[in-house]
Amino acid sequence: MFDLSTLCQVVDIKSRSISPENYTGEPGKGGMCPPEQGIASHACRDLGMGWKVNPCVRIEGGSIFEMADIQGPGMIRHIWLTPQGRWRDLILRIYWDDQAQPSVECPVGDFFCMGWNEYSQISSMAVCVNPGSAFNCYWQMPFLTRCRITLENLADKETIVYYQVDYTLQALPDTIAYFHAQFRRTNPLPYKEVYTIVDGIRGKGQYVGTYMAWGVNNSNWWGEGEIKFYMDGDRDYPTICGTGTEDYFCGSYNFEDPLTHDRYAAFSTPYTGLQVLAPDKLYRSQFRFGMYRWHIPDPIYFDSSLKVTIQALGWRSEGRYLPLQDDIASVAYWYQTLPTVEFPPLPDRDYLEVI
Incomplete structure (x- = not known):
């Protein structure tokens, strides 16, 4: 775990991030969505590629969206997302190292300490909830071979989600806990x-x-x-x-x-x-x-x-x-x-x- 005393050290770690502007987290692949294909195609029509073309995703009712699929070894360091509607209608699941069953299965509201579907600011080490529905998780989540993160929309109608998964690729010991x-x-x-x-x-x-x-x-x-x-x-x-x-x-x-x-x-x-x-x-x-x-x-x-x-x-x-x-x-x-x-x-x- 990093703290202020370790930030000044040189380490062999690569930073990556997955969002609707870079679904895979690949180097040099962010902001490449063609304007006509982006969810914000109308707003960016005068500016073109690279100008906030695809900042969010639509998840159809009753469907499962794959938010991240990462090959390890690596570590999830931060998850940010902004749910709409009923927060228990959106189910977060995380799968480690090709397991068939998830190790995380939870409505997003409850996972981010918002179980009553009403905003209340939280300022904690592990979870921060900020205006207006900005859900942040800082639990460190290491994995050796693979990490999959999905969102299931239980509602009948589509929902829009902004999200970002910040992670690192790095060597890890075989003794990690998941x-x-x-x-x-x-x-x-x-x-x-x-x-x-x-x-x-x-x-x-x-x-x-x-x-x-x-x-x-x-x-x-x-x-x-x-x-x-x-x-x-x-x-x-x-x-x-x-x-x-x-x-x-x-x-x-x-x-x-x-x-x-x-x-x-x-x-x-x-x-x-x-x-x-x-x-x-x-x-x-x-x-x-x-x-x-x-x-x-x-x-x-x-x-x-x-x-x-x-x-x-x-x-x-x-x-x-x-x-x-x-x-x-x-x-x-x-x-x-x-x-x-x-x-x-x-x-x-x-x-x-x-x-």
Whole structure:
């Protein structure tokens, strides 16, 4: 990983970038689209080739677009894209080294910590979301032989996407771990059931992040539940057990504003953050939250297996816990050795929809 102390060093690395102006990332091949073939052919008609002729793509409804196909060894260093419409209608998948199953499978909104289909700025080390719908990912993603990235449009009508995949070609050791991300949603969570963030991970690696889109279906505080990491053969009890939902996401005492004590206090920091979507007087009836926690300085290492769960827990009468039946979605982020265990099937479009 580069930091300020390494930027002054000479290295044997080649920079490349894939976008609609250079679908393959080949050297000297950017901006070569003929004006009559570009999506911006009308706008560039007076200027000609090289003048922003093809800055975006149209993805037909119900189709899959191949965003990148790269021969390694190399490393994805940055992904930027700008989705339109319903962000859960666009599914991001990443395949490593000719695997048949993806190692990343996630709606783009949730992958970039925007699970509620509403813009909220994020300024973190791994994900930045900037005006107006500029989604940025800085997870480093090494691969030895091949990387394929696709976008599936689940909607009936076409969508327009601007994107850029910045990567490097470089020598890598055989001991690299591959980036993974898995989406799940349960709506509503059955009474007294524990929410599963991820299960079935097999291999050696490290867990590096959690994003949750949490829709609360009751009054009063909702975040008493503990997160638990079952690793390397743990069965009934985990090796790592948290003390509360807001504690895991590095907040405290209900995420309350410490001065007024009458509202939630949103925040975005390099490794943790909270987004608050408040109800209004018409149509929106519940609070909705987005929370991220990046284990960048504190990865959770596992040797053979990993399962992560979190309780949905609030308060009821007489000071008793209340198991909640909330709308919960999540993305788990981790690195591991290949092969990737096949993920559970994604829910259909209606189940994914934010309503």
